[in-house]
Amino acid sequence: MHSLPVFLRLTGRPVILTGEGEAAEAKRRLLERAGARIVDQTDQAARLAIVADGDVATADRLRARGILVNATDNPDHCDFTLPAIVDRDPVLIAIGTGGASAGLAKALRQRLEALLPARLGALAQALFDARPAIRARWPDANGRRRAIDAGLAPGGPLDPLRGDCVDALPAWLATQEDAAPSRLETILLHSADPDDLTLRAARLLGEADRLYHEPDVPAAILDRARADAVRIAVDAPPVPPGEGLSLWLTLAG
Known part of the structure; x- marks a missing residue:
């Protein structure tokens, strides 16, 4: 990961x-x-500071003052880059390429604009407003996170790509079903290329709390997991594997 993505609150700031x-x-x-x-x-x-004409001398002079600078079309003189943005307020999706290709970032933004429903922001606001009720329904933090993950999963009642996801929130809160129990799933890798991952494997990597993996599992595969997921190189997963969703990644053959 070449940069740390952050969202800056700039209201009223110079x-x-x-x-x-x-x-x-x-x-x-x-x-x-x-x-x-x-x-x-x-x-x-x-x-x-944003140096919109890419003037290297100006950029370096400002950086010498301790100012974080974006110099247009000069990534080597940038402390930060400006992403392509999908705005579904309060949901913001930023797409960056580290200055490698603004055109690629734009093309990806256009694809996501067509994919994501207009009510995505309304779902985010509804979840924010429902936080007290969610905490009351699932008082344990780990159980609460797993319940939210399950609700927002593909096909779940709060699936963000469903047109009625906002309307489904009250019924989801009223459900008597608890979050999925802790479990271990095995992913058998037939390739070192992350683009060869099955849809199921990619989804599990995005949801898992921890990854147990053989030492020779490629970093490119592990990078497809949640950024905050625990990664543990072992010869075999422990029993029990721990709370939540754990994965065992092993190479075929």
Whole structure:
């Protein structure tokens, strides 16, 4: 992972913007949407800057002041890059390529725009509003997370791609079913290429709490798991494997 994706709250905060023309105006519109206060290079309170014309000298001068800088089309002089954005407020999806290809990020954004329903933001807000009820229904933190994962899973009552997911929230809260019990699933890998993962394997990797894996399982496969999932190289998984969903990854043959 070449960068740490973060979402910055910029409302009322000064951000330096330099450069002229359409590129600068596009960055201005983006900053204004985020609520930033756009200032010039003389502002001593600013901690963030966008050099929209990619001027390396300006970028390096600002970086020398301890300011985090984005220099358009000059990734080697950037402390951060600006992603392509899918906005389903309050849901934001950022697609970055580390400056390698803005065109690729744009193409992926367009695909996701067509895929994600307009009510996705409403689902996020409904889940936020329901937090007290969710905590009351599942007081244990691990059980609560597993219940939410199951609700939001493909085909689940809160599946974000379902058109009626928001309307299904009350019935989901009223269900008497508990979260799925702790379990161990085995993934037999027939290839070192993560693109060869089955849909089931990819889904399990995205949900698992921990990964037990043989030492020779490629890092490219392990990287497809949740970023915060525990990864443990062992010859065989322990019994019991632990709470939640655990995976045992082994290479075929």
